[in-house]
Amino acid sequence: MAQFSAETARTGEWKRQGNAFTDRISRDSTSGPGEGPDEQRRWPVEPGRYRLVVCLACPWAHRAVIVRRLLGLEDAISLAVVDPIRDESGWRFTLDPDDRDPVLGIRYLAEAYHGTDPGFEGRVTVPAIVDTRTGLVVTNDYPQITLDLSTEWTDHHKPDAPKLIPADRGEMDQLIEEIYQDVNNGVYRCGFATTQEAYETAYDALFARLDALENRLADRSYLLGDELSEVDVRLFTTLVRFDAVYHGHFKTNRQKLTEFPNLWAYARRLYQQPGFGDTVDFDHIKRHYYVTHDTINPTGIVPKGPDPSTWLT
Structure with missing residues (x-):
């Protein structure tokens, strides 16, 4: 709890x-x-x-x-x-x-x-x-x-392990901090806010950052360009929970992940790579949030959707 x-x-x-x-x-x-x-x-x-x-x-x-x-x-x-x-x-x-x-x-x-x-x-x-x-x-x-x-x-490391930390970390570290504040932790700041003002402040920051990331991904495969990095992993774990949990449970409902064309394509591209989608357990995700957060969902009812097969399109 x-x-x-x-x-x-x-x-x-x-x-x-x-x-x-x-x-x-x-x-x-x-x-x-x-x-x-x-x-x-x-x-x-x-x-x-x-x-x-x-x-x-x-x-x-x-x-x-x-x-x-x-x-x-x-x-x-x-x-x-x-x-x-x-x-x-x-x-x-x-x-x-x-x-x-x-x-x-x-x-x-x-x-x-x-x-x-x-x-x-x-x-x-x-x-x-x-x-x-x-x-x-x-x-x-x-x-x-x-x-x-x-x-x-x-x-x-295995011989073909990706280099998740670039030699010059400046840009990645800045993105990591922005994404942590507004997205990774931002969804929690929305969900656990106890005043309207605190909720709306977190909500506005969350969607402003998602809009910026949507624009950033218009011309690149990953957040830093053509290579996977640590910051992609950190964003993915929030995105993969967004429609299943955060959109409804945490009231982050301006739009769904599936309604951001670039972010949705990016998230699916990651999901379909080994190490990403095969480590996602939507059953555990939904049962944890909807059952243990009884101040938000006192009935403990776990939603059936969304359809996880959309991640494979």
Whole structure:
């Protein structure tokens, strides 16, 4: 369930919780837990050591699933998938035998969070990378996770892995920030706003940015031109949920994705590439949003549509 801060109650504008665990896995590190400054320790790149915990409904986690697949890191970093429906204790491993992750041996991701920080009181989030040796959460810093998969795990990429991070990152980083503020997080700012003013401010920023992206894609295949990059992955995970969830559930209803000619063609082009559409689970997506956000959808009814076959046209 969504958590609303005191700031939300005062202004009506929803604020996203910060990331509690921001250690990094680095190819330059030979250390284990406890090495490096307390605020950001470095862990060694070591195939088979870490477990990426995701919910297939979550767009932030979906980024990591896509990048892991594109780079060919499936054998290097194992994957755990939680149930799309959270209960009062958070993300559950009920998709596994005995309702327990077979590698980590835990029933809830919260067990790893509290084992890492006994004083943790925030909301348990995905994606999270957990060290299978110690059971400690290495990171839940979703923006950094995918960047590090591209830059720190290069020795374990498949031979034809795409270069998702361009040599000159200036343009990409600016796009990433704009898309995060107005689109990736913007849909949540619409959906969880508690005043009309906060909702309309987020709504206007969202569609202004989508209009700009629609124009940008008029003469190019990807956001940076002819090559796939990290920013395309980050936009895709919001676009693929737009008509199924955000348009109705989050009231982002000026128009559907299918009514943006360039964005819709771009989203389908990505969907039909290995690593994108084959990592989308519309059942998990719809059940998570419509069932767990009971302040928005108290009946818990999950819509039947839209037809997912349109993504293959």
